[in-house]
Amino acid sequence: MTDSKRLLVVAHVPSPNTRRLADAVLRGAGHTDISGVETVHLPPLEAGPDDVLAADAIILGTTENLGYMSGALKDFFDRTYYPCLEQTQGKPYALYIRAGHDGTGTRRAVEGIVTGLRWREVQPPLICRGEFQDQFLAQCEELGMTMAASLEAGII
Numbered sequence: 599m600t601d602s603k604r605l606l607v608v609a610h611v612p613s614p615n616t617r618r619l620a621d622a623v624l625r626g627a628g629h630t631d632i633s634g635v636e637t638v639h640l641p642p643l644e645a646g647p648d649d650v651l652a653a654d655a656i657i658l659g660t661t662e663n664l665g666y667m668s669g670a671l672k673d674f675f676d677r678t679y680y681p682c683l684e685q686t687q688g689k690p691y692a693l694y695i696r697a698g699h700d701g702t703g704t705r706r707a708v709e710g711i712v713t714g715l716r717w718r719e720v721q722p723p724l725i726c727r728g729e730f731q732d733q734f735l736a737q738c739e740e741l742g743m744t745m746a747a748s749l750e751a752g753i754i
């Protein structure tokens with residue numbers, strides 16, 4: 599029997615739409631064809647260094663607020679950066695952003711931090727920009743599924 603892998607989803611969900619996005623990520627990660635991957639969702643304010651250390655891969659989800667990531671995700675990084683710095687280099691991660699009209703400031707800010715951590719981007723950032731579209735749900739579901747399937751296959 600092989601040990602199951604752990605996928606951590608650290609996603610901020612301040613609205614019904616962002617809840618739907620996170621649920622879509624979790625639905626994809628929990629696809630019936632994927633076994634051996636345990637997916638855990640924690641809001642950023644509840645996630646800490648131990649959760650990061652225990653994860654084999656991470657999906658970060660945030661809104662863009664005032665040109666930057668949510669304060670909740672920034673707080674997560676503030677608390678996890680130094681405790682994780684030495685031990686999580688190379689950790690596979692992906693990022694999705696819900697942005698009313700932009701998303702670039704958030705992308706830049708998150709990428710700056712994870713570059714410092716030396717985490718490894720394994721999917722291009724997904725920016726769900728503009729008026730909410732059902733297509734975002736399919737994209738988030740695919741993101742979750744791809745991350746979990748890649749973990750299962752041992753390719754990330």
Ligand SMILES: Cc1cc2nc3c(=O)[nH]c(=O)nc-3n(C[C@H](O)[C@H](O)[C@H](O)COP(=O)(O)O)c2cc1C
Pocket residue numbers: 613614615616661662663664665666696697698699700701730
């Ligand atoms: C205070 C505040 C600031 C925001 N700033 C930005 C911003 O700088 N860039 C952007 O693209 N969207 C911005 N938004 C829009 C949010 O990203 C968007 O409303 C949020 O992701 C939730 O999506 P939803 O409205 O579909 O639920 C802002 C929203 C609020 C409430």
